[in-house]
Amino acid sequence: MSDIIRIQNLQKAYPGFALEGVTFSVPRGAVVGFIGENGAGKTTAIKCILGLVRPSGGGVEVFGKDAALLTAEERGRIGAVLGENCLPENLTAGQLDRVMRHIFPHWESETFASFLGRFSLPQGKKVADFSRGMHQKLALAVALSHGADVLVLDEPTAGLDPVARDEILELLYDFMQEERRSVLISSHIVTDLEKLCDYIAFIHNGKLLFFEEKDALYERYAVVHAPVEALQGLKDAVVAARRGEFGASALVRRDKLPAGTSAERAGIEEIMLYFIKGERI
Amino acid sequence: MKGLLYKSWLNVKPVATYYIIFVAVFFLVSLLNGDPLYFAAICVMIGVAVPLASMTSDDKDGWEKFAVAAGISRARFALGRYLFALFCQLPGWLLSGLLVLLCEDKLAALATVLFYCGAGLFAAALLLPLVFRLGVEKSRVLLVLVMVLVFAAALTVGILAFGEDALFTGLPPFALPAAMLAFGILSVAVSLPVGMHIFKNKDL
Numbered sequence: 001m002s003d004i005i006r007i008q009n010l011q012k013a014y015p016g017f018a019l020e021g022v023t024f025s026v027p028r029g030a031v032v033g034f035i036g037e038n039g040a041g042k043t044t045a046i047k048c049i050l051g052l053v054r055p056s057g058g059g060v061e062v063f064g065k066d067a068a069l070l071t072a073e074e075r076g077r078i079g080a081v082l083g084e085n086c087l088p089e090n091l092t093a094g095q096l097d098r099v100m101r102h103i104f105p106h107w108e109s110e111t112f113a114s115f116l117g118r119f120s121l122p123q124g125k126k127v128a129d130f131s132r133g134m135h136q137k138l139a140l141a142v143a144l145s146h147g148a149d150v151l152v153l154d155e156p157t158a159g160l161d162p163v164a165r166d167e168i169l170e171l172l173y174d175f176m177q178e179e180r181r182s183v184l185i186s187s188h189i190v191t192d193l194e195k196l197c198d199y200i201a202f203i204h205n206g207k208l209l210f211f212e213e214k215d216a217l218y219e220r221y222a223v224v225h226a227p228v229e230a231l232q233g234l235k236d237a238v239v240a241a242r243r244g245e246f247g248a249s250a251l252v253r254r255d256k257l258p259a260g261t262s263a264e265r266a267g268i269e270e271i272m273l274y275f276i277k278g279e280r281i
Numbered sequence: 282m283k284g285l286l287y288k289s290w291l292n293v294k295p296v297a298t299y300y301i302i303f304v305a306v307f308f309l310v311s312l313l314n315g316d317p318l319y320f321a322a323i324c325v326m327i328g329v330a331v332p333l334a335s336m337t338s339d340d341k342d343g344w345e346k347f348a349v350a351a352g353i354s355r356a357r358f359a360l361g362r363y364l365f366a367l368f369c370q371l372p373g374w375l376l377s378g379l380l381v382l383l384c385e386d387k388l389a390a391l392a393t394v395l396f397y398c399g400a401g402l403f404a405a406a407l408l409l410p411l412v413f414r415l416g417v418e419k420s421r422v423l424l425v426l427v428m429v430l431v432f433a434a435a436l437t438v439g440i441l442a443f444g445e446d447a448l449f450t451g452l453p454p455f456a457l458p459a460a461m462l463a464f465g466i467l468s469v470a471v472s473l474p475v476g477m478h479i480f481k482n483k484d485l
Contacts, residue, residue: 047346050349050350051349052346052349052485053485054484070352072353073352074352075350075351075352076351076352080347080350080351082350086342086343086346086347087347088288088291088338088339088342089341090291090292090295090338090342091288091291095291098287099284099287099288099291100284101284102282102283103284103285103348103351103352103353105352
């Protein structure tokens with residue numbers, strides 16, 4: 001499987017924050033979930049992919065080419081949603097259509113109009129008057145109306161109610177019906193990513209903690225609830241532990257767990273929390 | 282480029298009427314006084330205020346990020362900003378030309394207009410790299426200060442040069458206006474690559 005996006009040893013230094021040696025890829029036909037806390041470096045990495053930020057080191061390749069050297073035509077094959085407020089607030093959806101016609105080489109007005117209809121987004125209303133959900137749907141409609149082969153989405157479901165989030169996820173499922181397409185999506189709402197993603201890239205304090213197939217994560221990790229003393233006996237298997245009022249629990253590696261030990265399936269959110277907040281025992 | 286210019290126009294379209302009324306008042310004042318000085322000077326201010334308003338709107342919308350991510354090259358985006366700033370000055374120049382035709386002393390009126398055309402170009406040339414470097418929000422105060430200074434300087438020099446008690450009577454006619462116009466054109470020629478360079482290396 002070829003990679004549509006390849007990030008190799010990506011570095012970007014800001015005062016008080018640094019992205020350090022981030023390496024992962026977005027394979028063709030796959031959805032990669034990019035998770036991490038606020039300020040972990042997700043948006044910086046996404047900005048590097050989109051050519052908005054110059055990396056201090058390492059590199060980003062998109063469609064097998066240095067991201068900085070992509071032509072307008074090639075950039076047009078990337079559909080981007082840049083977090084909140086990524087569309088002109090003072091324009092109506094109709095005006096947006098007329099602007100985008102001159103921005104993207106392959107803008108499809110009819111496709112855009114069909115998305116507006118599907119989401120019941122009014123043509124004549126200003127973007128500023130849209131609800132948060134409508135705004136994000138409009139941003140996705142734009143991203144999907146210029147022949148994109150890959151979507152790069154920074155927090156597209158942030159602040160949305162479950163119904164709106166579900167509609168957006170449905171849209172992404174539809175987009176992925178064509179096998180050549182890929183999605184890189186960052187989100188705080190890990191449950192959404194769990195439904196959608198094939199791979200998970202987890203970043204913490206500017207460093208990539210893991211990039212794994214989602215199913216491999218389920219196979220590798222489990223959660224064990226037990227007293228601290230019992231967990232100490234599983235030291236080789238324990239990745240990180242958390243102590244609570246009613247005992248302790250630990251994220252463990254299934255392959256190192258003694259046979260017969262009772263363990264629960266670890267969700268992506270739990271894995272993330274143990275990696276960030278867990279302690280060694 | 283068409284998309285960038287159209288977007289810039291849409292940014293200011295809702296307030297365009299106010300600008301037009303403002304400009305029309307000064308046009309009338311100049312017409313009644315038979316002197317394009319007031320109108321030409323206000324055009325310098327408007328020529329800066331309109332692109333600034335448009336860039337403020339773009340800044341709020343994150344339009345720079347969107348456009349660059351969409352494949353608009355940084356050079357093209359920066360050039361779009363300069364072109365829009367020049368387009369904002371164009372109506373002022375044309376109307377000033379009309380005033381020249383309507384004034385009694387056409388040569389003196391032409392000298393005034395040329396002088397302020399230069400001042401307008403200089404103001405735009407100064408402001409755009411500032412915006413690229415500092416961003417609209419951060420540089421707003423500085424921009425207003427620069428605008429007021431340029432406007433005040435241009436007005437003062439204009440009055441001294443072309444007013445009733447003009448100081449530079451010994452100078453050949455059109456020496457100062459031509460110098461100011463040349464200075465304005467030169468400053469745009471210098472500002473454009475500087476602005477492009479700043480924008481090229483800017484993290485968005």
